[in-house]
Amino acid sequence: MSVEPSMEVHLAGLTLSNPVMLLSGCAGFGEEWAHVEGFDFSKVGAICLKGTTLHPREGNPPPRVAETPSGMLNAIGLQNPGARHVAEVILPQVLRRPTRFIANIAGSTVEEYAEVARIFDDTGVSAIEINISCPNVKEGGVAFGSDPVMAARVVAAVRSATSKPIITKLSPNVTDIRVVARAVIDSGTDIISAVNTFMGMAVDWMKETPILGNIQGGLSGAAIKPAALLQVWRVYEVAGARGIPIIGQGGILSARDAIEFMLVGASAVGVGTALFQSPLVAEKIVAGIRDHLVAKKLDTPQRLTGTLKIPSA
Numbered sequence: 001m002s003v004e005p006s007m008e009v010h011l012a013g014l015t016l017s018n019p020v021m022l023l024s025g026c027a028g029f030g031e032e033w034a035h036v037e038g039f040d041f042s043k044v045g046a047i048c049l050k051g052t053t054l055h056p057r058e059g060n061p062p063p064r065v066a067e068t069p070s071g072m073l074n075a076i077g078l079q080n081p082g083a084r085h086v087a088e089v090i091l092p093q094v095l096r097r098p099t100r101f102i103a104n105i106a107g108s109t110v111e112e113y114a115e116v117a118r119i120f121d122d123t124g125v126s127a128i129e130i131n132i133s134c135p136n137v138k139e140g141g142v143a144f145g146s147d148p149v150m151a152a153r154v155v156a157a158v159r160s161a162t163s164k165p166i167i168t169k170l171s172p173n174v175t176d177i178r179v180v181a182r183a184v185i186d187s188g189t190d191i192i193s194a195v196n197t198f199m200g201m202a203v204d205w206m207k208e209t210p211i212l213g214n215i216q217g218g219l220s221g222a223a224i225k226p227a228a229l230l231q232v233w234r235v236y237e238v239a240g241a242r243g244i245p246i247i248g249q250g251g252i253l254s255a256r257d258a259i260e261f262m263l264v265g266a267s268a269v270g271v272g273t274a275l276f277q278s279p280l281v282a283e284k285i286v287a288g289i290r291d292h293l294v295a296k297k298l299d300t301p302q303r304l305t306g307t308l309k310i311p312s313a
């Protein structure tokens with residue numbers, strides 16, 4: 001007899017109807033999805049809003065995106081209309097949609113992160129994701145995420161600015177991600193997102209110039225999956241023991257990819273770059289995870305988390 005699994009996942013204080021979310025920067029501010037034919041908000045676990053700073057930002061000079069033979073490079077530079085506009089004008093529109101919304105915040109100083117968190121604390125978002133891993137801005141971003149002391153300071157400041165669940169999004173552009181994971185757990189993060197994009201660049205060999213206006217950018221998509229899986233496996237070594245859930249991400253295109261991330265330690269997963277080619281892919285991933293649970297006779301996705309079998313030598 002097959003048991004219908006419950007797809008609900010509980011990530012610290014954040015409960016999602018299923019473990020698949022749309023990632024920041026790849027899903028706009030949510031409302032655009034009302035115009036995507038066939039898209040059903042209630043079928044995705046959450047939508048993570050575009051990175052938001054205290055004041056509006058124009059972003060980096062164009063071109064901001066470059067396709068490479070393996071992976072996509074972007075250097076958007078956190079273009080956004082500012083936290084107050086998002087909270088007062090955009091959120092009242094999107095929050096009536098039947099899914100969870102998560103703010104994604106960034107700043108050039110620790111105080112700016114706290115101020116933006118305070119603004120979102122007063123809204124209906126279900127959690128606040130701290131982006132200390134943006135590789136495409138001159139101040140803040142990965143400069144905070146690659147220094148465990150600064151990362152801890154940002155998390156502690158956001159912790160004192162909000163009672164909502166905090167997700168800290170880690171950068172893979174570090175020597176040992178476990179050091180930063182430990183620091184953000186110690187300073188109060190509830191959940192970890194792993195990982196943001198890998199730094200890269202693209203060159204026009206005929207013009208002899210960089211392709212991106214910002215010269216460097218973040219690599220995402222299928223090309224980064226093996227590297228991202230290893231980072232999640234490493235973060236799980238630290239976070240799993242402390243009961244901190246991980247939102248695994250980096251190149252997920254299918255249910256199989258999502259399940260691989262869960263096996264190495266993720267409790268939920270995110271889909272980013274794949275949405276540009278296939279906006280309904282998240283719903284397909286949810287259905288595929290469910291089928292896998294039925295086939296394996298498991299009652300919840302969390303039974304997969306961290307169950308990778310390591311053959312003994």
Ligand SMILES: Cc1cc2nc3c(=O)[nH]c(=O)nc-3n(C[C@H](O)[C@H](O)[C@H](O)COP(=O)(O)O)c2cc1C
Nearest residue numbers: 023024025051074131196220221250251271272273
């Ligand atoms: C165009 C683009 C914009 C992004 N903007 C943000 C952002 O504003 N904040 C953030 O935390 N991550 C941002 N990211 C990173 C994604 O949320 C995600 O962590 C990363 O791309 C890895 O997942 P993927 O390979 O499925 O895209 C962006 C990624 C892309 C491709």
